[in-house]
Amino acid sequence: MKAHVHVTLKPGVLDPQGAAIGQALGTSGFEGVSSVRQGKVFEIEMEGTDRATAEARVDEMCRTLLANTVIENYDIRIED
Amino acid sequence: MKAHVHVTLKPGVLDPQGAAIGQALGTSGFEGVSSVRQGKVFEIEMEGTDRATAEARVDEMCRTLLANTVIENYDIRIED
Secondary structure (H helix, E strand, O other), X not given: OEEEEEEEEOOOOOOHHHHHHHHHXXXXXXXXXXXXXXXXXXXXXXXXOOHHHHHHHHHHHXXXXXXXXXXXXXXXXXXX | OEEEEEEEEOOOOOOHHHHHHHHHHHHOOXXXXXXXXXXXXXXXXXXXXXXXXXXXXXXXXXXXXXXXXXXXEEEEEEEO
16 A cells, blocks of 8 residues: 655745745746745555555654654545 | 646665655554655746646756656646
8 A cells, every 4th residue: 555645834934945946947947936835745655454544654654753743734645 | 826746756766765764664663664755746836827838837847957857757737
């Protein structure tokens, strides 16, 4: 079973890396880009378990290790 | 219009960061995790344009700046 986890900065949290990429896009000739935010994605392969258990385990992984819940949101998608 | 871009390492490309996270999950008591791969996600906000044009522009951004196509795959999703 495979879990896809997206970790993104909460709205309002400063994202200097995203801002730098936005600026680089501008200087590369891409106009009309109003904002860029960068986040992380984790693809976690787990040994056989049911969907609900997998989701609960990945949620705990996010809270304890993968995301800093003070400044980041996470989103979990389980794929069979 | 908002574009979500996922940049992930191609299968077979070594991912030491993902491996380190997998190991950290193991030592944190999460068993049964067979592999972790880490990637990047970009959320790009663009000023008004149609869907096809937006997708073509983001594709060019990926090829020129956001992804290293030698070792990375990218995936674009346009949201209205």
